[in-house]
Each structure stands twice: as C-alpha cells, then as structure tokens.
Amino acid sequence: MAERILLTNARVLACTGGADERPVAADVLIEGDRIVRVAPGVLLDPGAARVVDLRGATVLPGLGDAHVHLSWPLDFVFDHQAIAKTPPGEHMLDVAAVVRTFLESGYTFVIGAGTTQPQDDLLIDDAIRRGLVPGPRIVPSGPMIAEVGGLGGDGEMMEVAADAKSLREIVARQCDQGVRALKLFISGDGVVPEFPSEDVYMNDAMLSAAVAEADRHGAFLTVHARGSASVAMAARTGVRIVHHACFLDDAAVKALEARRDDLWVCPGLHYLYAMVSGHAEPYGMTPEKIEASGYHAEFASQIEGMRRLREAGIGILSGGDFGHQWTRHGTYAAELRRYVEFAGMTPVEAIHTATRNMGGVSGLPIGQVREGFLADLLVVDGDPSADIGVLLDPARRRAVLKDGDFAYVNPGLYP
Ligand SMILES: [Zn+2]
Known part of the structure; x- marks a missing residue:
C-alpha cells in the first residue's frame, strides 16, 4: 500500500x-x-x-507561476547573451538553483515562457522527475519564436519563422523534443523602442498552423502580446495563454470572452510595477528609459484591463517574468500582492490565480x-x-x- x-x-x-x-x-x-x-x-x-x-x-x-524563465540565474542582470554563452554544465547548476528556489518559495508548478539555452526546461524537468534535484512540476518551454523582421527576429536569441510553413516546422521540432508550452512573440515591447507594444507580428494563418501543430502533440501556445490587436489575434486563433495583454480595446475583450473556457491571461503586473517604481534604476533602467518605454501608460492600462477581464469572467493566471534583480527569484508571490493592491482582487481571488486556475490551464x-x-x-x-x-x-x-x-x-x- x-x-x-x-x-x-x-x-x-x-x-x-x-x-x-x-x-x-x-x-x-x-x-x-x-x-x-x-x-x-x-x-x-x-x-x-x-x-x-x-x-x-x-x-x-x-502555488503556480505561468510565466517562468528557468534559464535566468539567481544573479541575472538582463545579460541574455552572456547566459546563452555560459558553458552548459555551469549553466545547468544555475538552473538547478532556480528550480529549487521556486519549490522552496512554495511554487510546485511552473509553465515555461521561453529558454535561453534551448534544452533548459527539458533537462531540468527530467532531473526533477528522476529525483536528482528538488523543483516544481514543469510544463517545459523551448527557445522563443519570433517572426522575421519582428522583435527577436534577428535570430540571436530566438528561433525565427518567415511563414506558416516554417513556423509549423519549428513548433513540430520543439514538440518532438518534449516542449509543451510554445512561446511566440506576436507583439513588440515598449522597452525596445524600435518595436513598440502596438506592433503585431505573425498573422492568423501562422498562429492557426502553430496551434494545430501544437495540439497534435498535446502542447499549447503561449504568446507575448502587449497591444490590443495582437491579443485579439491570439484569442481568435486558439492560443491558450496570452502574456501581458497590457492594452485591451473592446474587440480584444470580446475575442477573449469568446474563448473564456480555454484561454487564460497572464499579466505580469509586478514587473511593470517594479519598472515604473524605479526598482530597475540601479541596473540601467533610468527614468528617461522608463519614460520612453511607455510603461507608465502600460501599467495604468493593465490595471484597467484586469478589471475588464474579471468582469468578463476571463481567467487570470499569476506569473511574471521573475528573475531580474528588481523582481528577484524567490519573490514570486509579489505578483499576488499587486493583484490585491492594484487590481481590486481579494487575497483569495489573487491566490486562485496561482492555484485553481493553474489546474484549469494545465488540465492537471x-x-x-x-x-x-x-x-x-x-x-x-x-x-x-x-x-x-x-x-x-x-x-x-x-x-x-x-x-x-x-x-x-x-x-x-x-x-
Ligand atoms: Zn518573459
């Protein structure tokens, strides 16, 4: 027994x-x-x-976190290139420290949102399952996927797709390797001024092809989508997790509402809060840079958007790009605190975004x-x-x- x-x-x-x-x-x-x-x-x-x-x-x-970069070490300072170049053995010890930190912080479940070295989530998930290192249950991600010409489209840190066919091939290959949460970039990000948040990358045909391919493997799509148009596209093509969703017009909310049984939004509110509160200033995010990013407007808009999501009954997930020195590993529950402070949730509603809703999105x-x-x-x-x-x-x-x-x-x- x-x-x-x-x-x-x-x-x-x-x-x-x-x-x-x-x-x-x-x-x-x-x-x-x-x-x-x-x-x-x-x-x-x-x-x-x-x-x-x-x-x-x-x-x-x-608890669970639905937007996780296990590749970012405990001392990460936004040096993606350096992380990519760290010798793999040394790097995996950093990843092991990160998964241990999640577990010891009360997080027994994470959904990957993109790796820096391609196999990070898969290797550490395997090690955890075999009992070699302590860590949470993981829905593994692989390298992020961008569109030619879009944010990440230089191919330095991401895989790059030109059309539906090449995107489908990338998704199939990652899924064959064991990836179960694909991460696609379908909008810009104010912090990179050449690629504003309102930009839309990829198109309905590409996303629909990617969703169909992922589905065939029992995997699902997650997207970086900050502007309304990208959010609406994600909703109508079958994406399961929409990250950020900073701007929501009526059309976007309507599209999300139509999918509320099998789509969740993962805001990352604490990240924006930390940015606009100057917590990243010692790491080079000067007030001028933050001003130029439009993050003040995004923060205000995201709070208003979360109110609309709650009214429309759209599931919200806790998760937030933790691992920067201004959103340190181990402080993951700060995301829940911001939901209570700014988004009008009761503490229990906030806790549900990290517990019950994780069951919904994962099917576990x-x-x-x-x-x-x-x-x-x-x-x-x-x-x-x-x-x-x-x-x-x-x-x-x-x-x-x-x-x-x-x-x-x-x-x-x-x-
Ligand atoms: Zn992220």
Missing part, C-alpha cells in the same frame, strides 16, 4: 470556493501522491499513517486541496486569505509537499 500521511490540526484553504473563501479546520489524508480525504477529525487505526501535527498552520495548494489535478487531487501543498503560518503578505515571508513558510512527499521543510523550524 502507498505511504499515507495524515496532516492534523490544520486550517485548510482549499481554493475550491469563491472570492470570500476562508480556511477551515480540517485534517488532510494523503495516500501516495494524492489527497484522499479532507475533513475534520479523520480517524485512523494507530500506525495506519504517518501523522504530522501542523499546530494550526494553514494548508493551501502549492492540481491547485485545490480536494480529494483526488495531487498532494502538492504549501504549509504556512498565518492566514494568507486575510493577509496576502503571509505568502511573501520566507519565515512563515513551514513546508512544501509535492507528489505527497515533504519536498521542503523550513530549517528555521528547528532552531
């Missing part, structure tokens, strides 16, 4: 309810990698399970503390449904379980 663990004396934030959900007193019985019971006062024969008394701590689903039984779901859990001191800051404090993080095993226990618990 599979090993059983009974978590007793817990407050369970199940992430199965609405915006007013609160933790309730319950025990959680885990058998193998699954949650098999969530109820108060679970009684078992002595010796039938390993009993762990959580002494009133809160148990919630392990994750993101809820519920019978039959995978036992990927986070144990914290305090109530994150009352204070989202609880998730940002490493000292309050007691333990992380993945696949029903204790994958991290805070060493500070045993002084």
Whole structure:
C-alpha cells in the first residue's frame, strides 16, 4: 500500500470556493501522491499513517507561476547573451538553483515562457522527475519564436519563422523534443523602442498552423502580446495563454470572452510595477528609459484591463517574468500582492490565480486541496486569505509537499 500521511490540526484553504473563501479546520489524508480525504477529525487505526501535527498552520495548494524563465540565474542582470554563452554544465547548476528556489518559495508548478539555452526546461524537468534535484512540476518551454523582421527576429536569441510553413516546422521540432508550452512573440515591447507594444507580428494563418501543430502533440501556445490587436489575434486563433495583454480595446475583450473556457491571461503586473517604481534604476533602467518605454501608460492600462477581464469572467493566471534583480527569484508571490493592491482582487481571488486556475490551464489535478487531487501543498503560518503578505515571508513558510512527499521543510523550524 502507498505511504499515507495524515496532516492534523490544520486550517485548510482549499481554493475550491469563491472570492470570500476562508480556511477551515480540517485534517488532510494523503495516500501516495494524492489527497484522499479532507475533513475534520479523520480517524485512523494507530500506525495506519504517518501523522504530522501542523499546530494550526494553514494548508493551501502549492502555488503556480505561468510565466517562468528557468534559464535566468539567481544573479541575472538582463545579460541574455552572456547566459546563452555560459558553458552548459555551469549553466545547468544555475538552473538547478532556480528550480529549487521556486519549490522552496512554495511554487510546485511552473509553465515555461521561453529558454535561453534551448534544452533548459527539458533537462531540468527530467532531473526533477528522476529525483536528482528538488523543483516544481514543469510544463517545459523551448527557445522563443519570433517572426522575421519582428522583435527577436534577428535570430540571436530566438528561433525565427518567415511563414506558416516554417513556423509549423519549428513548433513540430520543439514538440518532438518534449516542449509543451510554445512561446511566440506576436507583439513588440515598449522597452525596445524600435518595436513598440502596438506592433503585431505573425498573422492568423501562422498562429492557426502553430496551434494545430501544437495540439497534435498535446502542447499549447503561449504568446507575448502587449497591444490590443495582437491579443485579439491570439484569442481568435486558439492560443491558450496570452502574456501581458497590457492594452485591451473592446474587440480584444470580446475575442477573449469568446474563448473564456480555454484561454487564460497572464499579466505580469509586478514587473511593470517594479519598472515604473524605479526598482530597475540601479541596473540601467533610468527614468528617461522608463519614460520612453511607455510603461507608465502600460501599467495604468493593465490595471484597467484586469478589471475588464474579471468582469468578463476571463481567467487570470499569476506569473511574471521573475528573475531580474528588481523582481528577484524567490519573490514570486509579489505578483499576488499587486493583484490585491492594484487590481481590486481579494487575497483569495489573487491566490486562485496561482492555484485553481493553474489546474484549469494545465488540465492537471492540481491547485485545490480536494480529494483526488495531487498532494502538492504549501504549509504556512498565518492566514494568507486575510493577509496576502503571509505568502511573501520566507519565515512563515513551514513546508512544501509535492507528489505527497515533504519536498521542503523550513530549517528555521528547528532552531
Ligand atoms: Zn518573459
């Protein structure tokens, strides 16, 4: 029989309810990698399970981040070229440190948003699955894909497609290697003034071909899309995750709404917040550069856009390009804090973007503390449904379980 663990004396934030959900007193019985019971006062024969008394701590689903660059080391300073050129062995140790940081920060699930060395996500995913290094469940990405003439189209850091046929070939090759989250650049980015956010790259025929090819492999498309027109194109062609979506006109919202059962938006609000708040200034992002990027307008527009997305019932995912020195690895839950501070979410609604919604987008039984779901859990001191800051404090993080095993226990618990 599979090993059983009974978590007793817990407050369970199940992430199965609405915006007013609160933790309730319950025990959680885990058998193998699954949650098999969530109820108060679970009684078992002595010796039938390993009993762990959580002494009133809160148990919630392990968190997820849907926009992750595992390739960016802990000391990353936007030096993409240097990362690409680092000897692969040395680089993979950096990647191992990053996945460990995700796990120890309470993140048991990530979706790749593009690699710097092509095999980063695939290699580290394999190492984690084999138990060589601790890390989250990964939907692996590969190199980002750009269009000839578009942002990234110089081919220095990305694969480049000229038409639907060549894009389809790139998607097929990445999928054959194991990539399951393709990352395409279909808009510009204000931070690169020659490629403004309103620019649209690729077209309906290219995206439709890429979606069909990915689908054939059980993979899906994610896109960098900042302007309205690119967002609308992503929605009508079958893209699953729209990253950023900074500008949303009526047509874009309508197109997203038509796909709300199988499309999610991943804003990256904390990244913009950090940029416009001057946190990147020590790393060369001067006030003049930020001014020129239009990020102030994007930040305001994204907040308004998130309000419209919520009203339209479009699923929002937590995720945010973490790994810069101004959005450091390990501070991933800052994205949730910004949702509460600026986007009008309750703490629980924000938590749902990192838990229950990750189950929706991935199709995996994750993101809820519920019978039959995978036992990927986070144990914290305090109530994150009352204070989202609880998730940002490493000292309050007691333990992380993945696949029903204790994958991290805070060493500070045993002084
Ligand atoms: Zn990114």
